[in-house]
Amino acid sequence: MDILLGIVAIAVILGIAFLMSNDRKNINYTGVIVMLVAQLITTLVMFKTEVGRTIIDGVSWVFNKLIKYGSAGVDFVLGGIAVNDGATVFFFNVLLLIIFFATILSVLTYLKILPFIIKYIGQFISYITGLPKVESFNAVNSIFFGQSEAILAIKSQFSHLSENRLYIVSASAMGSVSASIVGAYINILPAEFVLVALPLNMFSALIVASLISPVKVSKEEDHVDIHEVSNANSFFEAMGNGALDGGKIALIVAAMLIAFIASLDLVNAVFSSLFNGFTLQEALGYVLAPIGLLMGIPAGEVIDAGAIMGTKIVTNEFVAMLQFKDMVPSVSEKTVGIVTVFLTSFANFSSIGIIAGTVQGIDPDKGRKVSGFGMKLLIGATLGSMLSATMAGLFL
Template sequence: MDIILGLIAILAVIGLAMLMSNNRGKIPFKGIGIMILLQLLVTWFMFQTEIGQNIITGIADVFNKLIEFGTYGVNFVVGGIQVGENGVFFFDVLLIIIFFATILSVLTYLKVLPLLIKYIGGALSFLTGLPKIESFTAVNSMFFGQSEALIAVQSQFHRITENRLYIVSASAMGSVSASIIGAYMQMLPEQYVLVAIPLNMFSALIVASIIAPPVVEDEDDDVDIDDVSGAKSIFEAMANGALDGGKIALIVATMLIAFLASLELVNYIVGVVIPVEGASLEAGLGYLLLPLTFLMGINPGELVDAGSIMGLKIVTNEFVAMLELVDMQGQFSEKTMGIVSVFLTSFANFGSIGIIAGTVAGIDSEKGKTVSRFGLKLLTGATLASILSATIAGLFL
């Protein structure tokens, strides 16, 4: 029954994306079918085979070791501050981002990541028939944040049409940055975070290619990685990465303060207006998303609670929702935990519309206005992509 519901959910996502499509006659169904098949194969391999489990464990061990190194640096700076036994989220989770951002910056300067991304993107383009720039951006989005993923293709912006702009923006919104994966893994089960990364890459491309099918000539489809770093030495790359990581940590901390405080305010108002035990914004979102969570394969007794966390992520951000999930994880089954965790592992929320529109405007002011115009459509597509990823993960749990 769960498999049937999951297949219905996948068809529903594709159907909704087709309703939003601006050119149904050009939808690349062959490439979409190939990517869905690749998603199923990747998820089966990672969840159901011993080799896949060993790969997840190996990658998780590497990240955990890197977290140890990052923690050493954090402790040197803030180790004298007395904290409670539960620690401090800013010290224990967010400041680790600085070290991960430094590593990414160095690997980018050394051309390790750009070459890897270019050739994986080229292979994806060859297999699916999708354009190279879109494929490159999708792969790039597995490693870099929304702004960085778009800046990496800024030299190609003059040849990117509105449909292609939608796809690269959707890939950026439907992704997560490798610099904050370590932070996610300290809150969510590591296997779900790691599986969500490739699933989201495919899902964002699938949904965006249906909504805004790309049409491109061969001569308008080159990818340039000659100057993606901008640093003149490895030490400058380290400094740039550390500063970028520090900015990310502070931005996340600022957003958490604002969103969590606002959530408390909204829930207080809801409690006054609706004096019923359990009345809250999260509960309302849970009931609103109940049909969706049912199709995704979440256990019947957990539908409302799971939906509340998923809805909270859309209206706030993934960190707010993850903190809520940490508090409630003892109430969820393993399958529900996996589905919700995969859904949360992306940047698909209202705040991301402004981030992406601002980044694009910094590259090309006219295209920035275009992104602002289709901002809600972009969020809807990215949310459908998260639903697709979580549903496919649920088929194997």
């Protein structure tokens, strides 16, 4: 029964994307099917095979080791700060680890290890799906770098991007997360679901965006001249640049959490007074409950899970993850997996401004276009998150 509901959910998600399409005649159905199969194989291998479990355990081990090493740096600087009752401080124990992860990414980029991986995975995806090389490269790049950084990496190609191609590029950026903050996510929610979400969301963003904004590019136009190289002149400069970038990200996330959590409490207070104790999250839970049931969330947990998913859309993934963390012990593994995969993306209202602002800095005219289809972008990215979560639910 759960598998049947999951198939219905996938059909509904793809159907909505199809109805939103601005060029149904040119939809690359072969590419969509190939990517759906790739998602099914990825999820099957990761959740149901010994090979997949070994991969997840290995990657989790690497991240946990990095978290341990990063914590040593945080403890050296802040270890003397006393915290009452043994409580943990999110900024110290989670956000500041972003600095170390950003440093690792910067060094790997300087050593040309990441550029090599991204280039050839992108070429492989382009080959098997028929998608243009720029879009494929950007989708892979978005797994490792933040939405702004991924877009900046293809700025030399912006003159070749039609509005539909611009939509796909923006959707990949919004549907991804940055590897520099994956360690922070793993500190909050189960690592196996966070890690599986990375490739699933990459494919989901491309699937949904390819349906909404299909592209056809001639062989002459389908070229990519992107050099994802470090601006650093030495290994230690790369470390310094990464640390500074990580520090900025940590402070930005902290500032956004303060603003969003405080604003959410304010909205809930107003909402509760107007609707007799009914909160905004509860309302969002009921709105998202129907699709949550189709995605595979048990009926007894779907309202609370829908509230978390809705919170992520109107605030950001960190706010939702922190709220969901307290629910994890009391809900089923299936709900934990589905909701965690859904949360592991940048699909929220604030990302519209981040992406539009980044594009505006590269090309003002295209920045206005991104602002114009901002809501369509958010809907598409949210559908992508739902598709990834449904895929995970099929195998849980």
